[in-house]
Amino acid sequence: MTETPETTEISNQHAGFAAIIGAPNAGKSTLVNRLTGSKVSIVTQKVQTTRFPVRGIAIKGDAQIVLVDTPGIFTPRRRLDRAMVASAWGGAQDADVVVHLIDAQSHIDAEGREGTPADRRSAEDTETIIANLQATDTKVILALNKIDGMRRDTLLALSQRLFETGVYSEVFMISALSGDGVDDLLTRL
Incomplete structure (x- = not known):
């Protein structure tokens, strides 16, 4: 069988699923929106805005990446909470690659006196x-x-x-809001 230009082109294309997991308000939706180049996920300061996995597609070269923005993973207290956390873990299990997104500033603040109860909950959720x-x-x-304005030595120590x-194969330092480091992560995905 001879190859036609169409079959050659198809064989060079790649596609896969990448799940973004993390504690509530880590910036998962902001990252998915940045990676796709459009607003596919709701972004607010309100915790648990994403209640079910949202999918967006990022294209880089000959690769298509289906990004799965999962609900925040936290210690559930009610049935709805348990369903959202189960949905987030389900999205991660079905993916080809998983990105664990951590709010670096919140994690550092949780260790010090300036940490708020929300910072401490976020750090606890990350540990879970x-x-x-x-x-x-x-x-x-x-x-x-959320590495904007953080000291390099502090980031390296946390990393x-x-x-x-x-549990980590590699580490990326990014700002989903400004886009710093996001292109490197997209290239890796």
């Missing part, structure tokens, strides 16, 4: 996510978000601590 990833022996990509948990 890491424990679940460790229990399932899942390797994911770590993306430290090292998180990487030592053994």
Whole structure:
């Protein structure tokens, strides 16, 4: 069978699913919107705006990436909470690659006196996510978000601590809002 130009072109294309997981308000929807170049997810300061997985498509070269913006993963208290968290983990299990997005500033603030109760909850949720990833022996990509204005040594120390948990294959430092580092993450995906 001889190859036609159409079959050659198709064989060079790539497609896959990438799930974005993280604690509530880590910036998952902002990142998905930035990666797709359009507003596919609602972005607000209100916690748990995304209640079911939202999909958007990013195209880079000959690759199409279906991005899955999942609900925030947190300690559920009600039936709706449990359903949203289960939906987020389901989106991660069905993906070819998973990105764990962490609000770096909030995580650092939770360790100090300036941390708010929301910062501490976010850090606790992150620890729960890491424990679940460790229990399932899942390797994911770590993306430290909201790095704007943070000291480099602080970011590197946080990155090292998180990487030592053994669940991350690589680390990206990004700002989903400004776009810093996002192109590198997109290229990797």
